Amino acid sequence: MSNAATAKEPVAVVGVGQTKHVAARRDVSIAGLVREAAQRALEDAESTWAEIDAVVIGKAPDFFEGVMMPELYLADALGAVGKPMLRVHTAGSVGGSTALVAANLVAARVHRTVLTLAFEKQSESNAMWGLSLPIPFQQPLLAGAGGFFAPHVRAYMRRTGAPDTIGSLVAYKDRRNALKNPYAHLHEHDLTLEKVQSSPMLWDPIRYSETCPSSDGACAMVLTDRSGAARAPRPPAWVHGGAMRSEPTLFAGKDFVSPQAGKDCAADVYRQAGITDPRRQIDAVEMYVPFSWYEPMWLENLGFAAEGEGWKLTESGATALDGDLPVNPSGGVLSTNPIGASGMIRFAEAALQVRGQAGEHQVDGARRALGHAYGGGAQFFSMWLVGAEAPVG
Amino acid sequence: MSEPVRGPVREVAVVAFGQSEHVPDSAETSEVEMLMPVLHDVLAQTGRKARDIDFTCSGSSDYLAGRAFSFTMALDGVGAWPPIAESHVEMDGAWALYEAWVKILTGEADTALVYAYGKSSPGDLREVLTRQLDPYYVAPLWPDSVALAALQAQALIDSGITDARELAGIGARSRGGADADPGRRIVGPLRTGDCPPVVDGAAAVILAAGDTARRLVDRPAWIRGIDHRIEAHSLGVRDLTDSPSTRLAAERAGAFEAPVDTAELHAPFTSQEVVLRRALRLDAPGGTVRVNPSGGALAANPVMAAGLIRLGEAAAAIHRGASDRALAHATSGPCLQQNLVAVLEGER
Numbered sequence: 226m227s228n229a230a231t232a233k234e235p236v237a238v239v240g241v242g243q244t245k246h247v248a249a250r251r252d253v254s255i256a257g258l259v260r261e262a263a264q265r266a267l268e269d270a271e272s273t274w275a276e277i278d279a280v281v282i283g284k285a286p287d288f289f290e291g292v293m294m295p296e297l298y299l300a301d302a303l304g305a306v307g308k309p310m311l312r313v314h315t316a317g318s319v320g321g322s323t324a325l326v327a328a329n330l331v332a333a334r335v336h337r338t339v340l341t342l343a344f345e346k347q348s349e350s351n352a353m354w355g356l357s358l359p360i361p362f363q364q365p366l367l368a369g370a371g372g373f374f375a376p377h378v379r380a381y382m383r384r385t386g387a388p389d390t391i392g393s394l395v396a397y398k399d400r401r402n403a404l405k406n407p408y409a410h411l412h413e414h415d416l417t418l419e420k421v422q423s424s425p426m427l428w429d430p431i432r433y434s435e436t437c438p439s440s441d442g443a444c445a446m447v448l449t450d451r452s453g454a455a456r457a458p459r460p461p462a463w464v465h466g467g468a469m470r471s472e473p474t475l476f477a478g479k480d481f482v483s484p485q486a487g488k489d490c491a492a493d494v495y496r497q498a499g500i501t502d503p504r505r506q507i508d509a510v511e512m513y514v515p516f517s518w519y520e521p522m523w524l525e526n527l528g529f530a531a532e533g534e535g536w537k538l539t540e541s542g543a544t545a546l547d548g549d550l551p552v553n554p555s556g557g558v559l560s561t562n563p564i565g566a567s568g569m570i571r572f573a574e575a576a577l578q579v580r581g582q583a584g585e586h587q588v589d590g591a592r593r594a595l596g597h598a599y600g601g602g603a604q605f606f607s608m609w610l611v612g613a614e615a616p617v618g
Numbered sequence: 619m620s621e622p623v624r625g626p627v628r629e630v631a632v633v634a635f636g637q638s639e640h641v642p643d644s645a646e647t648s649e650v651e652m653l654m655p656v657l658h659d660v661l662a663q664t665g666r667k668a669r670d671i672d673f674t675c676s677g678s679s680d681y682l683a684g685r686a687f688s689f690t691m692a693l694d695g696v697g698a699w700p701p702i703a704e705s706h707v708e709m710d711g712a713w714a715l716y717e718a719w720v721k722i723l724t725g726e727a728d729t730a731l732v733y734a735y736g737k738s739s740p741g742d743l744r745e746v747l748t749r750q751l752d753p754y755y756v757a758p759l760w761p762d763s764v765a766l767a768a769l770q771a772q773a774l775i776d777s778g779i780t781d782a783r784e785l786a787g788i789g790a791r792s793r794g795g796a797d798a799d800p801g802r803r804i805v806g807p808l809r810t811g812d813c814p815p816v817v818d819g820a821a822a823v824i825l826a827a828g829d830t831a832r833r834l835v836d837r838p839a840w841i842r843g844i845d846h847r848i849e850a851h852s853l854g855v856r857d858l859t860d861s862p863s864t865r866l867a868a869e870r871a872g873a874f875e876a877p878v879d880t881a882e883l884h885a886p887f888t889s890q891e892v893v894l895r896r897a898l899r900l901d902a903p904g905g906t907v908r909v910n911p912s913g914g915a916l917a918a919n920p921v922m923a924a925g926l927i928r929l930g931e932a933a934a935a936i937h938r939g940a941s942d943r944a945l946a947h948a949t950s951g952p953c954l955q956q957n958l959v960a961v962l963e964g965e966r
Binding site for chain 2: 255286287289290291293294295297298299300301308310313322330333334335356471472473474476486489490601602
């Protein structure tokens with residue numbers, strides 16, 4: 226590829242906004258929901274609608290709300306009238322992909338300041354059955370996403386010899402972290418590790434308390450160029466690397482435990498950001514963990530642990546909020562899952578960490594953070610690495 | 619609105635275009651089967667394999683297939699192994715091309731494969747498209763796409779901008795016949811000749827930057843400018859006889875800086891061609907612009923691919939030397955709500 230890569234404009238996150246995620250926001254329309262997150266992102270950036278040059282919006286399938294291409298109807302609510310508006314859809318990774326498409330508009334100098342937003346109003350439908358596709362698109366007896374992913378969790382346990390207690394440790398940790406995050410959906414104050422371990426088995430080995438909730442929510446960010454960042458009232462988060470990778474849903478050579486697309490995506494981001502030792506150089510990780518066992522699985526896939534060693538990192542407490550590699554200080558997808566927004570929340574929470582704006586779930590001294598999302602049959606990946614300092618060059 | 623710091627720094631061209639045969643009903647053919655020959659066609663035109671392409675982006679809509687994540691199956695047809703850098707817009711493929719263009723501008727890619735497909739035959743397209751409308755106030759009334767276009771056509775006739783005879787002429791020219799029979803009435807004032815056929819189809823293009831484009835094709839179709847704009851959704855707050863978003867996109871794409879010789883307009887209804895010609899100033903006195911030499915969307919309108927096909931047809935005209943400077947337009951949403959304009963040029 227050409228050396229034009231060095232001519233990219235640096236991209237800064239100067240505003241982040243989220244709704245308080247809940248099971249059902251019956252008090253607002255879809256437009257009201259997205260407007261709330263966008264308004265908060267603008268307020269954080271001390272920016273106005275007039276300063277936004279373009280809007281990039283993402284969500285997971287339109288069937289969840291029953292609105293085909295809802296960006297058309299949402300143009301007014303997002304101040305997009307008279308502006309360019311793009312709609313991204315890459316399954317569960319969409320929140321991350323949407324942010325990356327928006328970042329590229331700034332990096333390519335097509336626009337200076339871009340509003341990006343992702344949402345899901347899951348209460349308008351039933352995600353469990355929305356994701357249970359009819360035959361011949363999918364095998365029979367695959368109920369929801371859990372039905373698809375449970376066999377791969379089992380494969381991970383068999384392959385690595387991980388004790389069956391690891392998943393509950395992750396769920397307990399993330400739900401405790403969520404108590405420090407005012408926007409998180411689940412605030413289970415009386416949760417204990419024993420309660421997680423004795424919760425009903427849904428898709429063996431995945432228990433009820435090891436699964437994500439269905440949430441209504443939206444997340445928005447204001448992305449801008451170097452001069453926009455100089456005017457920002459609060460410290461920006463700088464994008465040091467971002468990438469997407471995809472592979473087919475099903476084929477004989479696919480490793481569902483540690484997909485090659487995830488490894489390649491992380492490697493590309495680390496190369497862009499100059500990361501050679503992710504375990505030491507990255508201070509916080511917001512990882513897409515919809516079922517608790519995906520924390521140890523992704524720790525390996527993302528290069529934080531050697532193959533077969535991810536569960537040991539989790540078990541050691543390293544991924545706790547006060548550990549040396551905090552994973553999901555916000556409470557993660559296990560505590561909040563408006564599907565289309567979940568990836569963007571990971572990206573936005575990573576930005577909040579390096580801006581020092583994460584409140585009670587702030588990781589002390591976080592300088593570099595990774596935001597991670599995946600979707601489809603663990604086939605679509607999007608990630609970015611953000612830092613407190615502007616990228617060199 | 620602020621201006622860019624400086625303009626895009628890379629030259630990007632369309633170097634290959636392919637499309638399927640567009641058929642009314644492809645019950646025997648899956649989306650992947652419809653798409654595969656088109657993908658192989660554009661790759662063959664450039665002598666590339668899927669793995670040689672730096673970035674891939676597609677456009678489609680779950681609602682046509684009637685299932686969530688329908689685009690994931692199409693990806694299987696691309697051959698995404700080893701894993702590829704890939705993205706998807708739930709829009710017409712013209713916007714996938716836009717995303718790919720931006721990606722090349724960042725310098726992270728030198729080549730991009732863009733594809734789009736639409737298979738309307740499993741459902742009733744007119745009813746399916748009602749689900750695009752405001753879900754609280756409009757969609758529950760199920761106003762279909764032809765009825766909404768008819769409102770626009772009637773507004774144009776009422777304001778004296780066009781009449782039934784001109785509309786019939788546009789329909790006849792688009793379909794390549796001298797016969798100006800407007801057909802039977804569908805929703806007044808629209809007749810069958812004013813409305814697009816409902817078809818299944820797919821299309822693909824390959825983009826390349828600078829010298830890579832020059833190596834791949836004799837006469838690249840350089841994207842001199844591309845921009846898109848959206849308008850308010852509610853028909854009640856829009857002047858349906860005008861298209862300010864098209865005009866603004868054309869201005870930003872540099873369409874008015876020099877005359878074009880060819881225009882490929884995504885106007886599914888004859889009345890919409892009238893609106894677009896005015897917004898794009900294609901009827902200037904003494905003008906010789908060829909409008910929709912391909913037949914346009916009135917000849918074949920595979921939903922989600924029809925806009926990308928306009929870009930592809932404009933580029934192909936440049937590739938074969940039939941055009942030096944062409945304008946391509948794509949639309950989305952009811953009554954031309956969202957519009958994209960690109961200006962393509964060949965080296966003279």
